[in-house]
Amino acid sequence: MTDDTATATGGRADLRPPGINADEHSTLLAFLDYLRTCVIAKTEGLLDEDARRPGVASGTSLLWLVRHLTAVELNWFLWAYRGEDVEPWDDDAPSPGDETVAESVAAYRAAIARANEVITSAADRLDRPGVRSLRPNAEAPSMRWLLVHMIEETARHAGHADILRERLDGSVGR
Helix, strand or coil: CCHHHEEEECCEEEECCCCCCCCHHHHHHHHHHHHHHHHHHCCCCCCHHHHHCCCCCCCCCHHHHHHHHHHHHHHHHHHHHHCCCCCCCCCCCCCCCCCCHHHHHHHHHHHHHHHHHHHHHCCCCCCCECCCCCCCCCCCCEHHHHHHHHHHHHHHHHHHHHHHHHHHHCCCCC
């Protein structure tokens, strides 16, 4: 991110959407990367126990969101699109246990790097379907569908992360 993407908000940097005028693939990936960065930023400076603390009755915590998004990246881009074997995500999995913020963010960054390799390899074939789908009885989606879906998924959870972080310490901003 360039310096013009952040402004001060309540003592924290407020990330701004990317200013990009590029082809469809580059634009979609830039917005997905921006949202990924926003989620990671919500964990910065938190104690591990605070990041594990559920902020709503459903039990959702910031670390749960990071773990979920890690799995979603791997499930859609590697398992569904590329056809690789990855450990399936269990939405009923217990809370993050003794995982640290650093460990969770590192795993998310690694998943993002692997997903970006798949995304980059399909830069000129956005309409090409992947190998399989996570949606029951559905055709394998195209890379375009995956990128739009992951923007929607990550944006939704970035909003959840905004609320959870504000509830923890009053921190606001993207």
